[in-house]
Amino acid sequence: TFTHSIEQSTQKLIAEKQKSDLLLSRMLPLPVLRRLRAQRTVPAEAFDAVTIFFSDIVGFTNISASSTPMEVINMLNMLYRLFDEKITHYDVYKVETIGDAYMVVSGLPQRNGNRHASEIADMSLSLLRSLEGACVPHRPGAPLMIRAGVNTGPCVAGVVGTTMPRYCLFGDTINTASRMESTGEAMKIHISYTTKLALDEIGNYEFQTRGPVNIAGKGCMETYWLVGKVGEFRSESPRGPQLQDYHNNLMELLIR
Structure with a gap:
């Protein structure tokens, strides 16, 4: 009818x-x-305190140089799908991915008190755990590892553009977080002094002092490795997703 x-x-x-x-x-x-x-x-909005996470793939340039474009895309797709699933369990917002770089923030656009540091810390530990023993999908035996960097501080956020509007973050806090990542080491979480202070206030986190590190544009900074969390780590499920769970290649996903 x-x-x-x-x-x-x-x-x-x-x-x-x-x-x-x-x-x-x-x-x-x-x-x-x-x-x-x-x-x-x-309008752009200022935030007094947020925590920023950056990661990238160790040796990505060399992997890309000896792989086909589709192999690189499939690898990134598997990694990002895994990370996207993991971060849904935390009060964080995925800002963007650029190449092999993955950027996440907590504390905006909705403020969450001082939890932004612990949310990013827990998320970072979870992401590293999910990659333990992971290999480059098209190179069995070649480890797939990331570097991670975290920083805490103020920033400004706002929508930029009209045709393809983007929610962008601005400020030295973002630059320092990026430097924490680029000066980090494989499968370690490199954090700034301000992030350590924020986590110390919350408690139950374990650190290792890295010592003074020369950071481009910042000079010598005292930095730390986030090693773990005292007691039971918050788990998303009895068995969290692993990289191999996302084996579907990009073409298969597009056909669905």
């Missing part, structure tokens, strides 16, 4: 809108998305 046809069309429209909303929510934080819809523009 005509009424039934209208109902079906309405349901299809609702389903398509939900798909669109889901896609947009993966590009912009939901609070920011709601404000954009309501007033078209979202």
Whole structure:
């Protein structure tokens, strides 16, 4: 009947809108998305304290040079799908991925008191655990390892652009977090003094002093390795996802 046809069309429209909303929510934080819809523009906002995480793949340039483009894409897809699944268990926001770099923040766009440092710390430990024993997918026996860097401090966040709007972070806190990653070591979490102080306030974290490190543009900084957490580590499930669980290549995902 005509009424039934209208109902079906309405349901299809609702389903398509939900798909669109889901896609947009993966590009912009939901609070920011709601404000954009309501007033078209979202003013930049200053945050007193957030914690930033950066990671990249150790030896990515060499891996890329001796791999086909599709092999590199499949490897990154497997890694990012694993990380994307892991971070859903923490109060964090994935800012972006650029090449092999993966950037996450806690404490914005919704403030969470002083939990931003512990959320990123727990997430970082979880990500490293998920890669223990992992290999480059198209090179059995070649270890797949990351470097991780974390820093805590103030920043400004806002939406940049109109054609493809991006939620971007600005400030020295982001630069220092990136430096923590680039001066780190394989399968270690390199943290700044400000992050250590924030975690000390929360308690139950274990560190190793790395000592003074010369950081480009910053000079000599006292930094630390985040080693672990005292007591039982928060687990997402009896068996958390591992890299091999995401073996589907990109073409298979696109065909679905």
